[in-house]
Amino acid sequence: MITGKGRQKIRPPRRPLIGSGDGEFDAMWAILREALKEIHEKNASKLSFEQLYRASYKIVLKKQGDKLYDKVKEFEEQWFGQEVMTAIGSLITPNLVKITLGVVAGTTANERRLLGEIFLTGLRSSWQDHITVMNMTTDVLMYMDRVYCADNRKASIFTTSMGLFREHILRSTFGKATENSGLTTFDILNSVILDQIGMEREGDVINRNLIRSNIYMLEGLYESDDETENEKLYLTVFEIEFLKASRNFYQKECQTLLRESDASSWLRQTKKRLLEEEDRCQTTISNLTAPKIAKVVEEEMVSSHLTEFLAMEGSGITAMIENDRYEDLTLLYQLISRVDPTKEPLKIALQARVLELGGDINKNISNTDLLTVPAAEEGEAAEGEKSKAPKQTQQGKQTTAAIKWVDEVLQLKDKFDTMWMNCLDEDLILQTALTRSFSDFINLFQRCSEYVSLFIDDNLKRGIKGKTEAEVDVVLDKATTLIRYIQDKDMFERYYKKHLARRLLHGKSESADVEKQMITRMKQEIGNAFTTKLEGMFKDMSMSEELTSGYRSHIRNLGDMDRKVVDLSINVLTTNHWPMESMGGANAREEGGRHNCTWPSEINTLQESFKAFYLKERNGRMLTWLGFLGNADIRCVFPKIPGKEGVLGRERRHEISVPTYGMIILLLFNDLAKGESLSFEEIQERTNIPTQDLSRQLHSLAVHPKCKVLTKDPASKDSPKAGDKFSFNEKFTSKAVKIKAPVISGSINKVEGEEERKDTEERNDEHRGNVIDTVIVRIMKARKELTHQLLFSEVITQLSQRFKPDLGMMKRRTESLIEREYLERVEEASAPTYRYLA
Amino acid sequence: MATPSTLDQGPSVTASMYSSGKYSDMTIICKGKTFKVHQCIVCLQSKPLAAAMDGKFKEGTSKEIDLEDDAPEIVEKMLSYMYTLDYTDGNQSIIVDSTETAMTPAKTKFHKKSGRTIEFVPSSITAPPSGLSQFSADALLTNTRVFVIADKYDIQGLKQLATKKYKVAVPNAWNCTEFVGSLRLLYEETLESDRLLKDVAVKTAGKHVKDLVDRGEFAALCRLNGELGFEILRASLTIKTCCPSCQGYGSVETYDNATWY
Incomplete structure (x- = not known):
């Protein structure tokens, strides 16, 4: 303000008219002075506030605020020197000083505590008196504080008096005992409080309120009269010492625990300490310290020896997981997340554990595989010894093993999931880590794709029978989880297609609805491309149903009732969607393309009729009849055998359900005269059924007792082979009218044998090769030129959804593409580089 | 309650508290006059009064404070402000340039109060009137005294209001003894x-320094209080060298070098 300067120059000397005489000031100061004394002696109740306020107001109005300010300050200093300091001085006894210096031996904790409490009480009451008195003084001098101090940038009387307390009491040395040592009241105060806290940590009961009051004092005082928030004496004087002492304490405690206890009690102790310290900040010292002391405990108790505790035998993380010690794990998780947001140590430990346990499961299964193989080879003797378990073929056992493997994996998954939910607070980082580990060990197991698909197959065939929707959902969820883990999605797709095809064609599926749900889930999980073919299969099935009924009404409309009616139910399968090779027809592959058997004339006419019907609406399609699939119900009449009583003495009619091949074979015997027979070769010649399939069919029709409608010569239990002769078994009897011919193989999904498996892998590799080719060409076409490194990493990324390509295979494919002149090597490049050839 | 309108319910509630003195928990005594008031109203607006009630002094226990140095009518205005956020200063010039019907109550009131008969002359800012200005002149002193008490008891809102009311009254009354009196009060009591x-x-x-200089009491005040005189001098210079609407002072150089000086 410009006026300021000019005003001061012109300010008139104090004039009696304005009433600024010294006499008047002295009179008013005398009143105030007397009143201050009364206030300090706690006799204020007789004083009139109005009178005192008015007195100070007038003094300030008369522009004598500075004089008043100085007088009050002087008064306070004097009062301090005479009254307060003597009181404090008497509190500081030589003993107390010695304890602070740590030179006294032989005082018990209890003595120390009592001594400390006396000191703290004294200091507290002196502080509280000071505060009360100064509040009243400040009230009386309010006008001065507001107007004079603000205008002249002087610290308020209150602040000034706080400073007096700080300088004259806390930063001074008292008594003879301290003079030599140079200890200030601060040092003694710190040491007493820390000593008391130390006692509490050891389990003693201390007077928390008393300490709190003294802490309040430190919080109310500042380093300087500026009163900046982070210069509280509490922070600058006490807290530092407190944290230092605490760090020492916890360092020692952790060492002791490491030496003498196990991880479990370490966890509990640490948790207890953390709670204690939090509580201490609430009740004894200041909340400001809470995060800092928590950090000290975390550093000293958790971080410093974490790995040692985790590795502890019998109580470390291995034991916790092993024995489902959820409480320990919860604590561990809580502590680790305090010190490390990435939870690295816990993550590593969990992952290692998953891999270890998963590895065990894998190993166990591999062992059972090895065990069952020789057992099965030894034959029935060995099987008989093997408990009362239902008779199982080697493959059947392996299928059980597969399901067992999946079950165990799921159990493990459940275990970790429960743990994750209960103890790990559903932590996302850890979930990712666990998922990765599961995926790792599952993919280490070579047959995972097959086993998982088998598991789903098993459940969709039988497992979900009689289950509620919710239960089915759980099963599907599990299946989906497993699929997620599988790396080689193409392998899985291959197996799933195979298993699904069998389920569909043989009507083994329990519920079309659930099948569709499964497909939907896979679609969400893996993507559209994966499920289109599977969906195609379903579409084929429903199309076929329509076709069948369409064809039936077509036949009815023809009114051609003379013909022998063969009821045809047909499934038209789109070639691309169905895994032809793996569905059956053992030799189909070897002979390249589809194998055609010779159809009996009845069937042939039927085929022609259907073909005509089918092609009427769908021109240009090709229908191939798959003899090795499908089945037929045949009505057989067994004549009564003369001279026999009972069953054989009557004519018997049976409906026999046989595979299509079986039907073809049986139809041959229609034309045979009684007593005639057909040799294996003859049958094969007339039917053109592949040897292996033929042998199997004849085995079920002529050897198996359940449906022995043919007789074999020689009548042994061996599998039919070339040279055997077969004839119609007139003496066949059965209690059931409807008989299902036992199926030797084909309709049940089982674990593949070694050879089969190798085959599947080969085919899969072949397929992969093609996929890799496509991807490489696509990438190169877009990029024109790319280094080897970049190309390969790009390929791997693009394929990661489906499978993890093998490096060797990628190299081979690249070579072959170069040969086929899709690519060429760039000669002059420093790093190996390819160029796309248009 | 007199007015059930929801809009002005707040002030009307406190106003009725003041007028009835009901549920009072504090007494203000001033030169024989007693005000029954409420701590929640009074102490929340004035820290010194709050300190008196809350402290361990005599007033803290008796809940009675004797403002022996203040004038009862001014204390009343202060309390009126605390309860209703307004007080009356007796000035009527706010409604001066309105229709005559609006003037009528002012006229009657004037008659009642002073007992003098004076013709009503509409006033304007440029031509200070001689008659009606007595209202405004009284208002000047009242407002100044309210301002002083507001300062003493630390009621910032009241200081603002008093200033506002003073501003309204001063164009009509600057040429009065009371204006000079208000200046003197301001320089002695704040x-x-x-x-x-x-x-x-x-x-x-x-x-208006040219007109005021002829007034004996103004000259006396300036002589007595050099600081005041100097500030008025500077203010008059500012008005000469700057446009009147400009609130700021001219720069030091401007008037130092002025030939006029």
Whole structure:
């Protein structure tokens, strides 16, 4: 303000008219002075506030605020020197000083505590008196504080008096005992409080309120009269010492625990300490310290020896997981997340554990595989010894093993999931880590794709029978989880297609609805491309149903009732969607393309009729009849055998359900005269059924007792082979009218044998090769030129959804593409580089 | 309750508290006059009064405070402000340039109060009137005294209001003894750093310094209080060298070098 300067120059000397005489000031100061004394002696109740306020107001109005300010300050200093300091001085006894210096031996904790409490009480009451008195003084001098101090940038009387307390009491040395040592009241105060806290940590009961009051004092005082928030004496004087002492304490405690206890009690102790310290900040010292002391405990108790505790035998993380010690794990998780947001140590430990346990499961299964193989080879003797378990073929056992493997994996998954939910607070980082580990060990197991698909197959065939929707959902969820883990999605797709095809064609599926749900889930999980073919299969099935009924009404409309009616139910399968090779027809592959058997004339006419019907609406399609699939119900009449009583003495009619091949074979015997027979070769010649399939069919029709409608010569239990002769078994009897011919193989999904498996892998590799080719060409076409490194990493990324390509295979494919002149090597490049050839 | 309207319910509630004195928990005594008031109203607006009630002094226990140095009518205005956020200063010039019907109550009131008969003359800012200005003149003193008490008891809102009311009254009454009186009060009863009302008064004085200089009491005051005189001088210079609407002072150089000086 410009006026300021000019005003001061012109300010008139104090004039009696304005009433600024010294006499008047002295009179008013005398009143105030007397009143201050009364206030300090706690006799204020007789004083009139109005009178005192008015007195100070007038003094300030008369522009004598500075004089008043100085007088009050002087008064306070004097009062301090005479009254307060003597009181404090008497509190500081030589003993107390010695304890602070740590030179006294032989005082018990209890003595120390009592001594400390006396000191703290004294200091507290002196502080509280000071505060009360100064509040009243400040009230009386309010006008001065507001107007004079603000205008002249002087610290308020209150602040000034706080400073007096700080300088004259806390930063001074008292008594003879301290003079030599140079200890200030601060040092003694710190040491007493820390000593008391130390006692509490050891389990003693201390007077928390008393300490709190003294802490309040430190919080109310500042380093300087500026009163900046982070210069509280509490922070600058006490807290530092407190944290230092605490760090020492916890360092020692952790060492002791490491030496003498196990991880479990370490966890509990640490948790207890953390709670204690939090509580201490609430009740004894200041909340400001809470995060800092928590950090000290975390550093000293958790971080410093974490790995040692985790590795502890019998109580470390291995034991916790092993024995489902959820409480320990919860604590561990809580502590680790305090010190490390990435939870690295816990993550590593969990992952290692998953891999270890998963590895065990894998190993166990591999062992059972090895065990069952020789057992099965030894034959029935060995099987008989093997408990009362239902008779199982080697493959059947392996299928059980597969399901067992999946079950165990799921159990493990459940275990970790429960743990994750209960103890790990559903932590996302850890979930990712666990998922990765599961995926790792599952993919280490070579047959995972097959086993998982088998598991789903098993459940969709039988497992979900009689289950509620919710239960089915759980099963599907599990299946989906497993699929997620599988790396080689193409392998899985291959197996799933195979298993699904069998389920569909043989009507083994329990519920079309659930099948569709499964497909939907896979679609969400893996993507559209994966499920289109599977969906195609379903579409084929429903199309076929329509076709069948369409064809039936077509036949009815023809009114051609003379013909022998063969009821045809047909499934038209789109070639691309169905895994032809793996569905059956053992030799189909070897002979390249589809194998055609010779159809009996009845069937042939039927085929022609259907073909005509089918092609009427769908021109240009090709229908191939798959003899090795499908089945037929045949009505057989067994004549009564003369001279026999009972069953054989009557004519018997049976409906026999046989595979299509079986039907073809049986139809041959229609034309045979009684007593005639057909040799294996003859049958094969007339039917053109592949040897292996033929042998199997004849085995079920002529050897198996359940449906022995043919007789074999020689009548042994061996599998039919070339040279055997077969004839119609007139003496066949059965209690059931409807008989299902036992199926030797084909309709049940089982674990593949070694050879089969190798085959599947080969085919899969072949397929992969093609996929890799496509991807490489696509990438190169877009990029024109790319280094080897970049190309390969790009390929791997693009394929990661489906499978993890093998490096060797990628190299081979690249070579072959170069040969086929899709690519060429760039000669002059420093790093190996390819160029796309248009 | 007199007015059930929801809009002005707040002030009307406290106003009725004041007028009835019901549920009072504090007494203000001033030169024989007693005010029954409420701590929640009074102490929340004035820290010194709060300190008196809350402290361990005599007043803290008796809940009775004797403002022996203050004037009862001014204390009343202070309390009126605390309860209703307004007080009356007796000035009527706010409604001066309105229709005549609006003037009528003012006229009657004037008659009642002073007993003098004076013709009503519409006033304007440029031509200070001689008659009606007595209202405004009284208002000047009242407002100044309210301002002082507001400063004493630390009621910032009241200081603002008093200044506002002073501003309204001063154009009609600058040429009165009371204006000079208000200047004197301001320079004796408030600290020099408190510019709020002083700026208004000094500016008016500076504007009309030529007329005021002839008034004996004004000259006496300036002689007595050099600081006041100097500020008025500077204010008058500012008005000469700057446009009147400009609130700021001219720069030091401008008037130092002025030939006029």
